[in-house]
Amino acid sequence: MLRVSATYPNLPGSHFDGDDYVGRHAPFARGLLEPLGLRALRITIGTAALDGAPPPYWALSELIFDDRDSFDRAMDICGAALMGDAPRYTNVDPVLQISSLIDA
Structure with missing residues (x-):
């Protein structure tokens, strides 16, 4: 899983x-x-750092796909619409990372 x-x-x-x-x-x-292969969407909204300071990250989202090809196809089709919606909720560019999902 990706x-x-x-x-x-x-x-x-x-x-x-x-x-x-x-x-x-x-x-x-x-x-x-x-419809393009998303298996799961998980969202974490930051509330605070461990010391009570503001959270270092506003949010973390995880999109789960079967593989990189599925994700790339989905982004080719609707990536512009998703990124174009961002100014409605933030002025921060997300940092994106591709990872292998491993259950331990």
């Missing part, structure tokens, strides 16, 4: 609307990506 992580760093001057991300953007993304 995991694509999108982390949204909490940078000085940045903002992130977690309610919009979870309530509107995630269903939008799921609707576009599930």
Whole structure:
């Protein structure tokens, strides 16, 4: 399984609307990506660092696909729509990472 992580760093001057991300953007993304091979979408919204300071990341999303080809095809088809929606909930560019999903 392939995991694509999108982390949204909490940078000085940045903002992130977690309610919009979870309530509107995630269903939008799921609707576009599930027919194209999305197996799961997991979202974590940052609340605080361990010492109680603001969270180092606003959010972390994980998109699970069977393989890289499935993900690449999905992004070719709807990646522009997904990234174009980002200004509605944040002014931060996500950091993306491709990983292998391993159950231990």
